[in-house]
Amino acid sequence: MTITADYETVEDRPVRPVDPDTTRVTEHGHARPAWLMMTPFLALYLLFIIGPSIYMMVMSFFDTSLTRPGLGGFAGFGNFAEALGSSDFWSSMWHTVWFTILTTPPLVVLAFVFALLADRASRGRWFFRLAFFLPYILPSAVVALIWLWLYTPQLGLLSKIVTGLGLTEPNWLGDPSLAMWSLAFTTVWWTLGFNFVLYLAGLQDIPRDLYEAAAMDGAAPWQQIRRITIPMLRRTTSLVIVLQIIASLKLFDQPYLMTSGGPNYATRPALEYVYDMGFTDFRTGYAAAVSTLFFILVLAVSAVWVFLTRRQEQGF
Amino acid sequence: MTGPMSRRTLMKGVFAGLGAASLAACSSPVGAGIAGTPIDPGTVDYWNLFGGGDGVRMQQMEDAYRKANPGTPLQAVTLAWGNPYYTKLTLATVGRKPPNVAVSHLTRMKTLQAADLLEELKPADLARHGMSAEMFNQRAWNAGLVGGKAYAIPIDTHPFVLFYNTKICGQAGLLDAAGNLAPIAGPDAFTEALAKVQKVTGQFGATHGINGDTATPWRLFQTLYSQLGGEVLGDEGTRVVLDDAKATQVLSFLRTLTVEKKLMPGSIDYQGAIALFANGAAGFHLNGEWEISTFQTAKMPFGMTLVPNVYGGTYAVQADSHTLVVPKGGAAASGQLDRSLGFIKSMLDQSMTWAQGGHIPAWLPVAQSDAFKKLTPQSNYAAAADSAVYDPPGWYSGSGSDFENIMGSAIGAVEAGQLAPDAAIAQIRTKLSALASTASPV
Amino acid sequence: MTTLATGTGVRKGTRTEVTQAVVDRRLKVFNGVCVGVLIAFALIWLVPVLWAIDTSLKPNAETTSTTWWIDHPTLDSYRTLLAQGDIWNWYASSFITSLATAAGTVLVGSMAAYALSRMRFRYRWVVFWFILIGIMIPQQALIVPQFREFGALHLLNTYWAVILPQIPAAIAVFIFKQFFDNLPRDLDEAARVDGAGFFRTYWRIVLPLSRPVVAAVAIFTFVWSWNNLLWPLLVLSNPKLMTIPVGLATVQGSYGIRYADTMASAVLGALPLVLIFLFFQRRIVEGIAGTGLKG
Structure with a gap:
């Protein structure tokens, strides 16, 4: 009785007793397909946006050279100090x-x-x-x-x-x-x-x-x-x-x-x-x-x- | 709703487009773009940075090569001059798709080599194509060696020279019996010569680019400063060894010419300096020899000679050389190195065409030939190649570099009367020290 | 469309008929002046493009006269450029990279958006905010690390280097999600009840219903990718692999006074997108208006 009373205002949901949007954050069986469908985006996003962002911040503390492999010598805040003083x-x-x-x-x-x-x-x-x-x-x-x-x-x-x-x-x-x-x-x-x-x-x-x-x-x-x-x-x-x-x-x-x-x-x-x-x-x-x-x-x-x-x- | 249908059509279109494009050109650029395969194996890919008169002459030389080597296609690409060119060359080499042969200034090639972007050119390979060390101008050849190894083939030396208007100089009584400029020695003689010319022109004695042009003030300063035996950088650019007394002497002299005696305009840009000389408002013009085409086109009476030995020491003049290099990986394919060296040799053989643009050939078979010795006014200043002073080594040095900008803007400011010589020296020292103390990124 | 004049005729009683007519006439004059001013500006806006076309139809030697009149109209400049062949390679590179980028962005972005819009799973809000950060990241600031990355992947000087970093566009995910959120759920939920999986529902029901937003995202991604300069300039070094903007910016054509050739190359460089624009004009404009780009 109380349950139906609760849903008197929601007209379109006779089949489902619970509205997933408002009541429950997760639903059984959604997690796997959801992650699968997000994987292509998230993989590319991690690889080419987030990854490089972190790499950039790390690199800014090193004397990295364009033509040499690896990060090069550690520079501390030297690069930032040089930029702010330039x-x-x-x-x-x-x-x-x-x-x-x-x-x-x-x-x-x-x-x-x-x-x-x-x-x-x-x-x-x-x-x-x-x-x-x-x-x-x-x-x-x-x-x-x-x-x-x-x-x-x-x-x-x-x-x-x-x-x-x-x-x-x-x-x-x-x-x-x-x-x-x-x-x-x-x-x-x-x-x-x-x-x-x-x-x-x-x-x-x-x-x-x-x-x-x-x-x-x-x-x-x-x-x-x-x-x-x-x-x-x-x-x-x-x-x-x-x-x-x-x-x-x-x-x-x-x-x-x-x-x-x-x-x-x-x-x-x-x-x-x-x-x-x-x-x-x-x-x-x-x-x-x-x-x-x-x-x-x-x-x-x-x-x-x-x-x-x-x-x-x-x-x- | 036609949704699914048209979506399918759209996707089909996309794939059909991609497929057709990749089929249409399998071993071609598209294949290379998708699979990273080499483009057009068997050709010579050649990059250069020549515009203006140099560009026209280089095209003639490329066409001659094509005619003589119908079996080896040549892909020549001209890229925007200066830093953009060197950036592109670096990125292509780092990205493993370099051209087979590229032009580089000798003073920039050192940095490329230090960054491990160039192939060593071994004596045995060069010998196979009829090239060896003693066949080149020794100054240019030795300046390009790194640890005794060759990485660049010099094709010319292009020194800073003195252009003079023969008509005006004749009226000023500065020509010898043969109609050439009589030798000028010592600062006073140089000042006096400019003053005599000024009397004729009524405006200026000499001109050179200053505003928005850092290279020309640097070239003039370097010429005079080297005649005093001065050096700016030491230990591969890690130390500033500027000699204050000598630098002050040169800067004060330049200041006297522009600010005090007004024998040279202290505020004029590169084009303006050329125009003043071309229309007879000045009798002398200081610039690189490549402007020869400009004055020939203007059909004016002019000659070219060495910049005078103002300070009387060992003769020295600022210069650089164009070289041909093989970028790292540019000779990876079998037979590619030989194709590239064959092309380089063909360019050297055509040094006479190149010399018409004012450049002094580095290739001795041409430089010592009668034909070149008869070529005037080029032969008048050909000796400059043996007294050439190149920009000091350092990762931030070379033609069009940060180093030239720092030097040139301070020297130009002295000539414009905006900066006293000692203030300019202080400014140079501060800015160069910052770069010298920065660890080399190559 | 209706103008502001429509409202004035309805009103009765407060003023006399004469005043009404005066107001109407004034409004007409006002609107006329407005449109006149706008036409003037629109013509000014077209001048640079028309001038470029005009110059490109002159012989090179006659370009320095600076007049609109063409004494000897010719297509020589176009013939020269098309015969040189560089531009065909650039077209191919631009089409392949832009098409692949647009297709990839639509596919990958709409799938992620569907999951965020329709599916309830743990950490959904974490993913949501994680992608939201992506909207704020300026890709142009990432050229240095991305260049190193593609160097390490041995993908420099391939189309992949141009395509891959452009595909994960966070903004596309949000545009799709906003659209999906506003789609009635009955249809896809019915399909789900009938036993269709999530992917099937997305592919068969939701995507077909989303044609306007798919078209808008595809067209815009295509245009932006086509016009991108900085990143392709760094990764495409071989002149034959260059896209149109990189090729035009890097390779010096000929020597001497060649304004007609230069303008012809500008016109040829612009042509494909201009045709696409003329074809999809309404789509593009509605796309900006209707996809949340405006908010």
């Missing part, structure tokens, strides 16, 4: 952060504005999607080739436009103080489409009757955006920002391909510093220490993202 390390970290600061606001704001405008178009959305999203699927090497040509002094389309406007042509990639801005500009063009589509999807989730109600109250389009759209998109925005920060921190392709980290190392980001130390200078152990520091930085930012997503999901 101006090259700090400037490469700063370049990564500076790039993130330069790219995140335009990539978020422009994507939002473009999505908002596209939401008002009754026809031809495929065209906007094409125009803004197309660059995102180009390989970085293709983006670099195209933009190197656009930025070419004297001959490039951009210098033509700038000189056509009567201005003196800047040395886009050759001027140390301008090079990072040029890379950021290219990156905004390249990756804006992803955020644009995220915002477009977010906008479609906003119930139309909210706008109708607001319009009935005499709210102008501007006020509708301020009072409805922006608050309703708060979650999308926070996710776009965090995803964008994580993506920007992983900067490598653009400076590697377009400036080789130059001029005079002015655009060398953290990952290229790792690449240079580990694969050009053969100092694998030191590179592992720098990677570990970079790893911690990205891990911390990603934890914020996971926290944001997890909060929404039930079950765990």
Whole structure:
């Protein structure tokens, strides 16, 4: 009697007396097939993600060389001390952060504005999607080739436009103080489409009757955006920002391909510093220490993202 | 619902695609990518880093090889110059898929050898292809030996040279009866020559790259500093042996030329320095000999000669050599070493083509030939090969290395007037000491 | 899709008909201006790609004139590149590695997600959090140890080195799990009652029901894998094994002024993905929107 009373609210489970989701953590006969089905993923995951992560942290305490087998001599905290005391390390970290600061606001704001405008178009959305999203699927090497040509002094389309406007042509990639801005500009063009589509999807989730109600109250389009759209998109925005920060921190392709980290190392980001130390200078152990520091930085930012997503999901 | 059907179709498509791709090319790249089998056995895989005029000449030499050896296909690949090239070469060798033959600067080859990435080239194997030690420029050959063993075949020496505008120098009264630059000896004579040229040009005496160019200031400094007998690194790069008095002497001299007397621009980049010389704003230009093609194309009256022996000691000039190396494992297949050495010999035989790009052949049968001796202005500075000073050994040293960056940026800052000589020496010492005390990773 | 104008017509009584018409007209003008501005930006966004195509159709010698007008349109640059043959090897490498990565990620990830979503076993939450960490790990920071690892496995310079580390993508597991969690359980539980094993249920019932999410994960993994530069750059050293991005970034083509050739190689490098995009445009966009990538 009491048992049936307990399940009065659960309509769909006449066969099973107990709901596995809420009552029992384990169920007989599930363990073996479950582990079997997870084995391929877990094996690859352990071998190629978790294993290397641990190996990296171990290696960071040794003077490992790229070309010699084994870990090499024990270095203690020597690699970390060297990195934290090296101006090259700090400037490469700063370049990564500076790039993130330069790219995140335009990539978020422009994507939002473009999505908002596209939401008002009754026809031809495929065209906007094409125009803004197309660059995102180009390989970085293709983006670099195209933009190197656009930025070419004297001959490039951009210098033509700038000189056509009567201005003196800047040395886009050759001027140390301008090079990072040029890379950021290219990156905004390249990756804006992803955020644009995220915002477009977010906008479609906003119930139309909210706008109708607001319009009935005499709210102008501007006020509708301020009072409805922006608050309703708060979650999308926070996710776009965090995803964008994580993506920007992983900067490598653009400076590697377009400036080789130059001029005079002015655009060398953290990952290229790792690449240079580990694969050009053969100092694998030191590179592992720098990677570990970079790893911690990205891990911390990603934890914020996971926290944001997890909060929404039930079950765990 | 058509779910299972289309899933099956999808999977079929995936496998069919993979299968077709691997069938289409069994012993080919795809097979190699999946099974790790060798690609195109029987060919010579050759990597180089030559662009510009050098690239064009290298292609001519490759084509000549193909014509002469129709039975041995040649796969030549040009990769981006500088560190990216050496990184790729290292990774390919560590990853057991190196090219059969590769170009390396002599000063970078030492580090590759120390990392155990190069095959030893044994005298018996070389002899089989008509090569032996005494047939090469001894300076270049000996600089490439490690423990008495050969690991690299030098194809040239490319020294730092003095370009001069014959018209301007003639007006300044600096040419001899034959129309060549009269010898200049001593710092005062050099300063005076620049001043005379400056009077003619109205702008500068000489130019060389400084901004964003660490190599050229280093090459000039090394040339003068070596004429004083100075050395920078000792004990394979583990000790900094910079001689403060000699370094100060050279740096002060350079500072006088740029900052005080303004005979050379102290703030100009590599291209700008070339442009100023090409358009007659300067009568002298200090650079590597490979820029010969640029000035020939510009159709200007110019000559090339040795950088003057400013300090009067044993003549010395900064230089490096291009060498051909066989990466470790690049000769694993049977007969491969002979194919590779045959290719190397063919490149040496074509040294005359290479010399047209300004390089001094290391291959004596060509370097001592009448044809080369008649080649001007190359023969004017050919003696530089015997006085070449290579970058000091050390795992962080060599063309385009950290070492050159540290030296060059400090020297350039002195020339630009941003740093006093003693401050520059202090900066060099601090930065080099950090690298010297780092255990060699190779 | 509906515009904001739809709401305004319903309203009655509070204002006169004249004001209503004014509001409607204003809204129309406002929307028109919005769309106009957006079209301008969209055109600007297309300029680099169009300029690349434009340049690639000129003879090399005429590329320095910097005009949109093509005096002597030619496909010579494309012919040269395709005849050289490198690009065919790069296409093959890119297709094989990306296809295998996408197939592997979908298969391995969805199986693990199914176990996490449907099966009750001890330490489930441990596994869950263990995989969750994977979302936060930046693979790019692991290049150093992974390179050593693949060196020790003698797998450098093979496609396996490119494919294997990309397959265990924790994010895919979570996207699948989220989708499975929202699938009604009646169907697969019915199958289980009929005596089908877990794997059979997953393969026959759950996976067919998950076509949208399978497609989204497959397409995105394919695109990301295709565009990956840093890792393949390290492990693929032989020019014939290189993928499109690595080949374009590493091998120097010819000498002199070759802007048309360079742009033709850029266009050829981009072509396969652009075709895939045009073909699957809606899928891709819905994929971003509907798979939890947005949260």
